[in-house]
Amino acid sequence: MQKDLNKYEAGQVILIDKPLDWTSFDVVRKIRSLIKIKKVGHAGTLDPLATGLLIVCTGKFTKKINEYMGMEKEYTGSFTLGAITPTYDLESEPIETKDISEITEEKLRAATAFFTGDILQVPPIHSAIKQAGKPVYLMARKGIDVVLEPRPVTIKSFTIEKVDLPVVYFKVVCTTGTYIRSLANDYGQQLGCGAYLSSLRRTRIGDYLAADAQTMEGFVRKEKTGTFLEGQPDT
Structure with missing residues (x-):
């Protein structure tokens, strides 16, 4: 787990397919609790009734959030x-x-x-x-x-x-x-x-696609067991 922790602190971009009825902060809070670091943020709010691509940045990559937010x-x-x-x-x-x-x-x-x-x-x-x-x-x-x-x-x-x-x-x-x-x-x-x-x-x-994003279920399983649900890419 220490290796994963260092990876997230160094900075990662996680593509999440936000579930229906979740707030964007719900996603951030869940990821933060799983990877055990405070510096986690998202690049562009989706309303609870919206689904789709949410870019989540961790560690040092949170400095890039505005860059992602400005994309088409x-x-x-x-x-x-x-x-x-x-x-x-x-x-x-x-x-x-x-x-x-x-x-x-x-x-x-x-x-x-x-x-x-x-x-x-x-x-x-x-x-x-x-x-x-x-x-x-x-x-x-x-x-x-x-x-x-x-x-x-x-x-x-x-x-x-x-x-x-x-x-x-x-x-x-x-x-x-x-x-x-x-x-x-x-x-x-x-x-x-x-x-x-x-x-x-x-x-x-930008060039990031919802089709390439992980479900929350897939991300949670990866962090807890080290394996993906079938069809969930490692971003």
């Missing part, structure tokens, strides 16, 4: 049309149901053009962005009005992969700082029927 991101997932939610995803109940009978595949594809390229995007008020030193989601949950300024982001591509109304499946390639939840809400506004994010998976960060 790729996401796949689904929007559900015909309603909105306060959190822009399934963490809150859908409200303001609207008819989608006039929504065509042509309209769905045409609307993506409004969100491709350099755009200004308002982050969700139910997010970890801080105002006065506190995450704004704490204020939002108390019913306090939260105003966030638009931020410049770049969406390099936004494509509709499949349509099965009221669900629309998408792929997005974007810069860091882009909120796919906000994209879902804004896309629904553009269509005039509302939309919320109903599933999300991060498939790529």
Whole structure:
């Protein structure tokens, strides 16, 4: 175990396929408890309802976290049309149901053009962005009005992969700082029927792929027994 400990202190990049319902910090906390060092961090938060690639850095490699965070991101997932939610995803109940009978595949594809390229995007008020030193989601949950300024982001591509109304499946390639939840809400506004994010998976960060990541189960087994579950690569 001493050899492994030294390896992690010297610095490792661990690719994890974040499980559904785990926070990004849940992953960091679990890895920290397994490898027995304090310097463990992740390069880019995924919401609990999102899955996919989470880059975890250990030891001296935690200095590289900002480098990984700045890399291009790729996401796949689904929007559900015909309603909105306060959190822009399934963490809150859908409200303001609207008819989608006039929504065509042509309209769905045409609307993506409004969100491709350099755009200004308002982050969700139910997010970890801080105002006065506190995450704004704490204020939002108390019913306090939260105003966030638009931020410049770049969406390099936004494509509709499949349509099965009221669900629309998408792929997005974007810069860091882009909120796919906000994209879902804004896309629904553009269509005039509302939309919320109903599933999300991060498939790529720079050249790192979710397909090459370990499951948490695989990583835990490796650390406890020294062997991998079948199909789990050693990153």
